[in-house]
Amino acid sequence: MSYFYLDPWISRHLCQEIPEFICMDGTVMKLKDVCNGKLDCADGTDEIKDLCYHIICPKNMYRCHYGACVPTSARCNGTPECADKSDESQCGRTKNSCDMKEFRCLSNECIPLELLCDGKTDCKDGSDESKNTCEELPCPPHSYHCRHGGCIHFDSRCDGVPDCIDGSDESEALCRSLKCSTGSCPIDGQLKCPPILSNRMSAVCQVKEGPKKGLIACNKPMPPSTIVRYECKQYYIPSSKLQQNNTQMICQADGTWNRDMLKCDPDCGKTDLPAIPLIVHGQIAEQGRWPWYAALFTLEDGKWIFWCGGSLISELVIVTAGHCVWKVPPDTMKVALGKYNSDLNTNNENAQIREIKKIIIQPSYQDQIGNYGSDIAVIILSSPVKFDSHVRPVCIDWNLHDISAHLKEYSMGHIVGMGLTEDETFSGILRKTKLPVVSNEECMRHQKRDFRKYITYTAFCAGWRNGTGVCNGDSGGGLVFPKSTNDKVWVLQGIVSVSPRKTGTSHCDLNFLTVFTKVGLYVNWLSAVLNTVHPERFKSLNDNAAISMSIFEYN
Template sequence: MGGGVLHVLLIVCVAVQWLPTSYSASLLDNQKNSSVHRSKRQSCRTRDFRCNNGACIDSTLMCDGAVDCPDGSDETSQTCLNTIVPILSSLLEPPLLSYVTSCPSYAFRCDYGGCVDADAKCNGKTDCADGSDERGCKGSGTDLNPSVPNNCKSGEFQCSSGQCIDIILLCDGNKDCKDGSDETKDSCGTFSCPGFAFRCAYGACIDGDGRCNGQAQCADASDESPDICGDGPVPVPPRPTTTATTTLPPPSSPKCTLPQPPQDGMYVVGGCTPPNCPTPGTKLQFAFLNYTCNPGFSITGTRSVYCQDGMWFSQPPTCSRVSCSPLESISRDVTCTFNRDNVPCGGRMSVGTVANIKCKDHYQQVPELFSYQTVCNSNGKWSREISSCIPVCGVRNPEGVPFVSNGVKTKFGEFPWHVGVYRLNDGKDEWEQICGGTLISSRVVISAAHCFYDEDTDQVFDKNLYKIVAGKYFRDWEKKNKYLQEGKIENIIVHEMYKGKTLNYESDIAVINLQVEIVFNLAVRPVCLDREKLYMNYQLSAGNVGAVVGWGVNENMEPSEELITAYLPYVDYQVCYRTVPESFRQFLRKDKFCAGHLNGTSVCPGDSGGGLAFPQESELGTRWYLQGIVSVGVPPKGANKCFDRQYSAFTRVADYYNFISENMIR
């Protein structure tokens, strides 16, 4: 039976590890006399490897990925690819030649035959002398073509073209796929061959007797390569005398019991030809198993395992169902079907699931597409890269909900990026609006540092004392509307150089990250940031007018109940410096600019932290860009009064793009 032949062949491979020193030396002498080593000999130790130029190195350095011979002959295909350890035994009938040819299951075999640690594969460093451990790292040739559905049965291999062949035919030296994809380095590179087999340069396994027999049996003909065969067939060492062979230990009873195949997978016993292969439960002296998983399942663990004298040198792998990543998000509309039935898109999805994707309103596709379809492939990846949906920024709502109340100047949602900053009132269980802020993404708000900073302790206040509210029109916490969204704060990052009044409010900026994403709608959208500073010099020039929104005190010096907009022109620094009181000039730091009127239209207490945004025409229409943050103004006499008839100072946002990028949640 096939199992018996395998048993006999593999006994010989095991025997080499236990040869007496005198017999091992005899074998090495035979190897030295072969055509593999033709250079002039010098005295080397028995356990040394002789380089082609005559130098000696320790045999443990041979074929280890690193070049140790001065001439590099320890790391060549001639030396490493199917290095022969001939063992002829009178115990076998007829006498057979065995080759120790494969790396252990925990190792990676370089194209020329050297063995390096399996972790060296695709680790970004060249560990094989020929660099083959870093080739073909972007994907596996056994992955299905994304455009080809998986229709193969259990125990079959799917060619890149979609053709199905028996898994036994994979990497056997013959091109059984019409496109040859079953005999490639990507398909076979991770295969390990049993000791009696020859490993083709691309990884396939053929019978060891086929090596250098004048007929190519590897798909790439590497079994007949001159590097291996030289000028003719490899000489077979003479059969040892009876005296020599009697030093071999007698065969022991088989101790390797073939395991049950994994659920949703199978294994092939190395060296057997179906249907005459040993079955689970069969005991062998040596067992070498190559595992595969059914279509739709992926292998976890090492693909090849082997057992010798009852000891398994690695755990058998398992097969787990392949699935693709969830697609639902706050920015995408997704519909998913599996076998023509609608399925949820929020969890891991089965192979074959078809998803139709488009961006939600107020988002745009990158690259720009209206919608597209993608399929979950058997490699656990979507057939088409999932494009990003980014918010449409800086767009005012031209159809904002109008409110007519005491001459209100702002439509609800007209400036949808403005948010309210509320703080828990000391000693009272109620929330009070203290500042404003500007939404720059679904989870990030920009505001002024002084809204969150305790100058007495030089510390940022506890984040749990604050809430961010988007889509709010009325200042009163209790007054709600259908667009309103409350955001709990993940963290507050105040610029490290901010020290309040001590340093004249320089670096008056804070990044507030929210715990949960804000959903964009008609009344809630982010502003644009001029990160490339394309418009800054134009917008921050004399005469250009920006808009600031807030709930500061109104013209009657009373807190405004409704959201109010003020349109403020940029003011040249020298004009501002000459106009403001001398006591205020100390606050005109290098990161500040001035804006405002001298006629009473200005920002007021409660507007701090709000954004000053400027419109910019482009091919996409008018977009608004955040250029300033309300920081400090000339205080008039009396509490809670506006900074009227004077210019106000704004923190220049462009000076802090790096700070924002480094601290915002993506």
């Protein structure tokens, strides 16, 4: 390969009238042999990505994954001619597959992973440089993190040529700040990086250079060269596999961090304590066994009365039934977590009591007029709860992986509540039971004729028809299933909605089945709501979460 294939970066840093290249081990070789696919340096430093990835190959040559150029005839000829052997990868792949070292564009073509988030659009649809693809991708050392998420070489900053797809490497703020860092303007002229305000992780911040060198507070803007080392707090975990190695970030000269901050999710659906004889003919639920259970209380005649159940899914969010909060002002309700009795005034050292800031009801819910379809709502707490062994969230299957598996006939779900017992009085303590899922066809056959209208696509049935099940006061409670066989992680799939009543009474009739709302049908709506409460985390769950937010709210 002749040196005229090199782009301006290589020319600027290697050529400069120097006809030779010096390997890291001291070996001297001809410059024209750099990035030609062959390992001429004994240590291989003439064929590495940092050196070769800026090269633009002529149309008659094939670009190796790490950037080197080899003849097009080398592609899939049975003899590796790229140092990384990428010219012989994917030679027999199917039309719709990509190699493990490749990225599949949304437009279906495959590109080398090395081209992902490098500031240049390689996919026809630009998906290799989109913010969704690049925002969590960490940059290698001695590189600049573009604002949209891509990575470029340090020396490409402020060189007059935009290398970031968003042009942030040539921004006025960055270039001015770089001049400041060389001493051409006062130190106070430097831009600062945003503070660390997440309550889901622990962080240590240290300035490595300058007059303020040393440890500093993380909750205030930080100067360039600040290194932040962090980890998720107890009861939280990294939000993805990509985040598991995200342990630190550095403040760049333009006041931006060199990578996306660590994102932590609640370590949901787990319990630290074993389970204790709902619910009718159920068992006593041991404290700490179901830490996501939320007891809803309403104010009646100056007294707080137990009203419904719910499930905690984040520090600020409870999921319950729409009919539990239909036309109920938030200031007439309270939520108790970690509380295992129905008396709000009873002391409980593990309980966390919260007032309600807002109630958001699913837009399609119309209460009795709509036959209780889409019977689901969200309660936003006035202040966040603190996760511990008695208060932790249940999981939501955001990707809908388990909705069909969990709701197959005879699948066994678990539920807790403090509703009516076999004595037709409200339980003073939390009780639990197991309920099998029943097919809609079977449910229709065994329900009262005038009750069948409540069995819709948005709901499913569960129960025994033998006097054991959920009853008045258990509404809004969550039916949970293990995430997988022998798994100790619990996923919320159903919400207690409606059940037939005994003739001449307002009490449930447990000789019939109970109808539950399918949580899995509403994950997009839930993520849209959560995005308004936790925008720093939930925005990436579903960018299509600009779902109808013409919601019923009570402020």
